[in-house]
Amino acid sequence: MLEIVGWVFILLFFAIGFIGLVYPVIPASLFIIGGFLIYGLFFSFADLPWWFWLIEILFVLLLFGADFLANVIGVKKFGGSKAGLWGSTIGLIFGPFIIPFAGILIGPFAGAIIAELVVNRSSIKNSIRSGVGSVIGFITSAVTKGIIQAIMVGLFFWVIL
Template identity: 65%
Template sequence: MAIIAWTLIILSFIIAFVGLVYPVIPASLFVFLGFVLYGLFYSFAELPWWFWLAELLFVILLFGADFLANAVGVKKYGGTKAGMWGSTIGILVGPFVIPVFGILAGPFIGAVLGELLVNRKGLRQALRSGLGSLIGFLTSVGVKGAIQIIMILLFVIVVS
């Protein structure tokens, strides 16, 4: 039974890391699923209240990092709300429209189209906004990956 438990726990953590680059998968929920699976298979008593509080704060940080990195990336390069919305839509739609490269091309193309369609600032500014969106997305992936690693390391420390 222990093999099944740890297989499911580790699988949920792996899916969480896939969710970093494939935003349709709710990464933080899969990290939490690993903790809940541990509690169900073993005991929730082994995971103290401060563990749950710390992990909840990390989840809030994950959501904040995701939004902030995209917004800062687009804004820093002169983009507007239209660019941010376009980027967000591109992140979600890109992987389905352009299978392998869509995760990188989606936010860029979405931000460019958003700027061109709504603000009409010109192609050069729209491309800058797209670049900012791409940089923001990549920064977000790095920051969220680091936070998820910390979350899992805290879990490993607590249960070992």
């Protein structure tokens, strides 16, 4: 029975980690790592060698870098500024709470546009381009992080099985 409880928690943590791909307030990579820690607590840390932890920590660092870079590149490539980047980030955090589901895309889009208009006094056209870049950056980041997280979880199952 305890084994089933352990697996339920492990899989729950992995699922929350993947939900965190679209809800940035959820620290996705930490939930994935949490799933590994739960495995160690319920089963055995001996099943997870040092090189496994080293690779997983490198993946976590890669996840943080991918998240930041995709957003920066998306906004900058479409002519956005630091203000657009900050507006996009704020919109990404609050958008899903203000407009459930659609807010994940509308939030960063609107945040980038508003920031460009208010801070930089950019034209509507340039502000919208920055908003489009922020959405493209977010989608690119979510896909990239999803692939990395899938590799992390796949490596975990490969090691323990």
